[in-house]
Amino acid sequence: MxxxxxxxxxxxxxxxxxxxxxxxxxxxxxxxxxxxxxxxxxxxxxxxxxxxxxxxxxxxxxxxxxxxxxxxxxxxxxxxxxxxxxxxxxxxxxxxxxxxxxxxxxxxxxxxxxxxxxxxxxxxxxxxxxxxxxxxxxxxxxxxxxxxxxxxxxxxxxxxxxxxxxxxxxxxxDVDGVYTTDPRVVDGARRLDRITFEEMLEMASMGSKVLQIRAVEFAGKYNVPLRVLHSFEEGPGTLITKEDKSQMETPTIAGIAFNRDEAKLTVLGVPDMPGVAHRILGPIGEANIEVDVIVQNIAEDNTTDFTFTVGRLDLDRAEEILQEVARELNAEEVRADSKIAKISVVGVGMRSHVGVASQMFAALAEVGINIQMITTSEIKISVIIEEKFLELAVRCLHSSFGLEKEPYDESTA
Amino acid sequence: MxxxxxxxxxxxxxxxxxxxxxxxxxxxxxxxxxxxxxxxxxxxxxxxxxxxxxxxxxxxxxxxxxxxxxxxxxxxxxxxxxxxxxxxxxxxxxxxxxxxxxxxxxxxxxxxxxxxxxxxxxxxxxxxxxxxxxxxxxxxxxxxxxxxxxxxxxxxxxxxxxxxxxxxxxxxxDVDGVYTTDPRVVDGARRLDRITFEEMLEMASMGSKVLQIRAVEFAGKYNVPLRVLHSFEEGPGTLITKEDKSQMETPTIAGIAFNRDEAKLTVLGVPDMPGVAHRILGPIGEANIEVDVIVQNIAEDNTTDFTFTVGRLDLDRAEEILQEVARELNAEEVRADSKIAKISVVGVGMRSHVGVASQMFAALAEVGINIQMITTSEIKISVIIEEKFLELAVRCLHSSFGLEKEPYDESTA
The missing domain is CATH 3.40.1160.10 (Acetylglutamate kinase-like)
Incomplete structure (x- = not known):
């Protein structure tokens, strides 16, 4: 009982x-x-x-x-x-x-x-x-x-x-569990039997809106086994728990999340000196605009390009603020682009498997998709691409990482 | 303040x-x-x-x-x-x-x-x-x-x-105060400036459904001055307070209440012996039927007639119970009458004014209304009459007690 x-x-x-x-x-x-x-x-x-x-x-x-x-x-x-x-x-x-x-x-x-x-x-x-x-x-x-x-x-x-x-x-x-990716995009999307709290957080924050992030954090903190089920259909759903270290074979990738609610802003030709990032992002934060991916590459000729993403609804306001900042910094130009999408492969298994990033980039290159920005965390690799390639990218990654197959089919094969 | x-x-x-x-x-x-x-x-x-x-x-x-x-x-x-x-x-x-x-x-x-x-x-x-x-x-x-x-x-x-x-x-x-009687019945019905808790209780229990009886009792118990006012029209309303003993002239009668929700039951030829009232009303009470007026007159030939009123909706059930009781008591007959009305004159002033009852009975006799039952309390006299005479009775009593006039007009006249 x-x-x-x-x-x-x-x-x-x-x-x-x-x-x-x-x-x-x-x-x-x-x-x-x-x-x-x-x-x-x-x-x-x-x-x-x-x-x-x-x-x-x-x-x-x-x-x-x-x-x-x-x-x-x-x-x-x-x-x-x-x-x-x-x-x-x-x-x-x-x-x-x-x-x-x-x-x-x-x-x-x-x-x-x-x-x-x-x-x-x-x-x-x-x-x-x-x-x-x-x-x-x-x-x-x-x-x-x-x-x-x-x-x-x-x-x-x-x-x-x-x-x-x-x-x-x-x-x-109203869904019967957490999927490897959105079934409306990939036919072969598969319900996961298990997923870890960390993976779920990365999936949820990317728009798999099955569960509130806060509830997942809470469950992780207090180690409460969480199960997502359909209200009116029978089925085991998806169990969200802490990582099961006793399990020999951890699937490398749990799923693929994506998001088309973001837009990209770039300040070109920013003087390469200390404090620049703060001078750019400070006014954005003060305006209560949330920033997601931030990328700054190495400088050439003492200037650098600074790129970040914001929610698409905040783009106009952020661009306005940025024009002002760019003038003050003597930057070359501000570019805004709302036609982007973010795709992430998520999985605690990638900690112990090298080559996930290169497999991801290779898969995208193979279908001719250009990567605009890259950002990584311990259990996630995200890329920003042109929005029109979103579905294509998700499908090719889903297939490349073999997500349509049950992980244990693979290990017993 | x-x-x-x-x-x-x-x-x-x-x-x-x-x-x-x-x-x-x-x-x-x-x-x-x-x-x-x-x-x-x-x-x-x-x-x-x-x-x-x-x-x-x-x-x-x-x-x-x-x-x-x-x-x-x-x-x-x-x-x-x-x-x-x-x-x-x-x-x-x-x-x-x-x-x-x-x-x-x-x-x-x-x-x-x-x-x-x-x-x-x-x-x-x-x-x-x-x-x-x-x-x-x-x-x-x-x-x-x-x-x-x-x-x-x-x-x-x-x-x-x-x-x-x-x-x-x-x-x-949704009314602008407490009236001497229902203005829908008597054109000259007048809003009272003041009324005592006791009078209000008698008026309220008779169907002037302005205030809950319980709230009036509560207010009386804790001596909370209560005022009834219209929500969206200006006006002083009616103040309900304890009796103002400093006031020289207390109006004899505050108002006339009436009720056509009752029905009358009579058990004829009941043996006149101790415990009869209980044997009649006990089963009625057990059936959760509330009894209002009860009248038993002196016995003749060792039998008496026992009459009481119940809510009209309870009449059939009460009559059924009574038939059973009448058999057990060897009573002559049970009579039920739903075509009755109860009219009460209410006023703390009647305590110190003799003749209120006789004035009431005279007024009703003058217009040819027969009184079926009478019951009195310290500040109220109630009569049961045939329902069809209700409006006539209320109007003639209202006029007989001069209720259409402000009480102080009278005292200063």
Whole structure:
């Protein structure tokens, strides 16, 4: 008998019919003898309805009141699911964030969890109750309602799993697991049985929007086994855990992530002297523009070229700032390019396998794709290429690293 | 500078436009220098929407979960009104029942308030905040959300006024005060400037459904001056206070209440012996049927007739029970009559004025109305008459007691 935390998102509980289906599923798990904590989001559309009401009253609503308002959405779902379970003869109790008590800091609309009291929950679990916890919310030390920001329900689930030392935290969603890459781009994309927290972080941050990065970080930190599953289809999903060092054969590459939300900015002919990077990126940071890849190559003739990427929506603003900076620095020119894409191969296995980078570059060269920028980390190699080559690049890399095949087919072959 | 608690019901906050109007009103009071606590109901329709969702999931929802569910309605309004006040430059904070902390017993869906912590509220009031409290809800000592039952927001307002020692508790509603009788029945019905708690209780229980009986009882118990006002029209409303003994001239009669929701049952030829009343009413009480007027006259030939009234909806069930009882008692016959009405003249002044009863009976006799039953209390005389004479009776009594005239016109005349 194990303790499982199960999280159902907004579309999984988006109607009474869906709530009934979730209740059926939870009841089945309970009947198998597990202890269950369910974390729910607001019914899909509800949060947006509440936000729209708020904006009618106050265009930029007071964050404290916004939290009091939108947190009701999850409370409604938790009460309804608890009723649906009772209707099935399953003892259940709803909890909101303040009842649990999920103590957070006081940063309204994007609070961070500090501590979870698990005493009441544990007592109810011991009595055989299924607990249905309203996700996304907590309470600060002064009793003000807080919310955890976008995707906060995933974080609630992982935090509860950590606090209760759950055996597994299951995130139910509209996909049946984490894939080697986007199946809409590559037909042969394959569901992964396992992936490490680190790999998942790199995959998630690149746009495989299955899980919130923050929840994965949290799960990694507290070593909570996380499983991504489909809400209404059967299947094992993908288990996200720490690296299994006992496993002889680690697949080199877990998957290929990509992203077309970025744009590239280059300052050409920047004087090669200390402090230049800061003078360029300082004003960008002050304008609250996030920078991703940064590349500066060696200088020639005492000048260098400085290139970085920003979110595509920030491009115009960033370029404006950069024109000003370029004048001050006596740089030659500023070039902006929004037609780029970023592709990353991700895998903890590359730590012990040389040649991943060269295999990647060779595969791209073979189909004639030019690499504009390269950046690497311990478990990831990313390249920036022209956007129009994105699908071609993903497909050729997927095939080059043999991702369409089960890794153990390979090792036993 | 005084401390005022203001309560706005569901229709007063039924749309964003209405919430804006309420915010304007509250802001004006605040600008006059008052300290303000606002208690709000759910936006009209919202509670019913939530109940409907619950019933889809579970025909008879678990009361604990029902409370968790419906209490969100008031929380939404309190957050929105607080935002609307902020948008007007008025510092405001929303509170739900658990945040205040309105401690209740654990009787879900009809909890009773035990205690209110006013520490946090007082601290916020001292800092100049307008507090917007979600009505109708509290929390039990185990942190479970409770609700106070129908009209509970009135009770929340009065309880907060008592706890904070407010100067006045204002109940905003869709009428501009308490009337001498229903203006739809008597053209000359007049808004009362003042009425006592006791009179209001008698008026309210008879169907002047302006205020919840429970809230009036609470206000009387803690001597909280209560004022009924129109939400969106200016006017002094009606002040409900304890009897003002310093006032030389107390009007004899405050008003005329009536009720056509009752039905009459008579057991004829009941043996006149001890314990008969109990044997008749015991089974009625056990069936959870409320009994109002009870009349038993002196016996003739060792038998008596026993008559009482019940809610009209309970008539059939009560008659069935009574037939059984009548057989056991060897009574002659059971008669049921649903075509009755109850009319009451109410006024603390009748304590010191003899002749109110005879004036009432004379007035009814003059227009040929037969009285079926009579019952009296210290400040009320009620009669049961045939329903078809109701309007005529109310009009003739209203005129006979001179209620269309201001009481002080009379004393200065």
């Amino acid at each position: 194990s303790l499982i935390v199960q999280k159902f998102g907004g579309t999984s509980v988006g109607s009474i019919e869906r709530i009934e289906q979730v209740a059926d599923k939870v009841a089945r798990f309970k009947a198998e003898g597990h202890s269950i904590v369910v974390v729910v989001s607001a019914m899909s559309g509800e949060t947006n309805r509440l936000i729209a009401l708020a904006k009618e009253v106050q265009p930029r609503p007071v964050p404290r009141e916004m939290d009091a308002l939108v947190s009701t959405g999850e409370q409604v779902t938790s009460a309804l699911l608890s009723m649906a379970l009772s209707a099935r003869g399953v003892k259940a109790k709803s909890y909101n964030g303040s009842q649990v008590r999920i103590l957070t800091d006081a940063t309204h609309t994007k609070a961070r969890i500090r501590e979870i009291d698990n005493e009441r929950l544990q007592a109810d679990l011991d009595q055989g109750f299924v607990l249905v916890v309203a996700g996304f919310q907590g309470v600060d030390e002064n009793g003000n309602i807080t919310t955890l920001g976008r995707g906060g329900s995933d974080t609630t689930a992982v935090a509860l799993a950590a606090a209760l030392k759950a055996d597994e935290c299951q995130i139910y969603t | 005084s401390l005022i608690v203001q309560k706005f019901g569901g229709t007063s906050v039924g749309s964003i436009e209405r919430i804006e109007q309420v915010a304007d009103k509250v802001a004006r009071f605040k600008a006059e220098g008052h300290s303000i606590v606002v208690v709000v109901s759910a936006m009209s329709g919202e509670t019913n929407r939530l109940i409907a969702l619950a019933k889809e999931v579970q025909p008879r929802p678990v009361p604990r979960e029902m409370d968790a569910l419906v209490s969100t309605g008031e929380q939404v309004t309190s957050a929105l009104l607080s935002m609307a006040l902020s948008a007007r430059g008025v510092k405001a904070k929303s509170y739900n029942g658990s945040q205040v902390r309105i401690l209740t017993d654990a009787t879900h869906t009809k909890a009773r308030i035990r205690e209110i912590d006013n520490e946090r509220l007082q601290a916020d009031l001292d800092q100049g905040f307008v507090l917007v409290v979600a009505g109708f809800q509290g929390v039990d000592e185990n942190g479970n959300i409770t609700t106070l039952g129908r009209g509970g927001s009135d009770t929340t307002a009065v309880a907060l006024a008592a706890a904070l020692k407010a100067d006045e508790c204002q109940i905003y509603t």
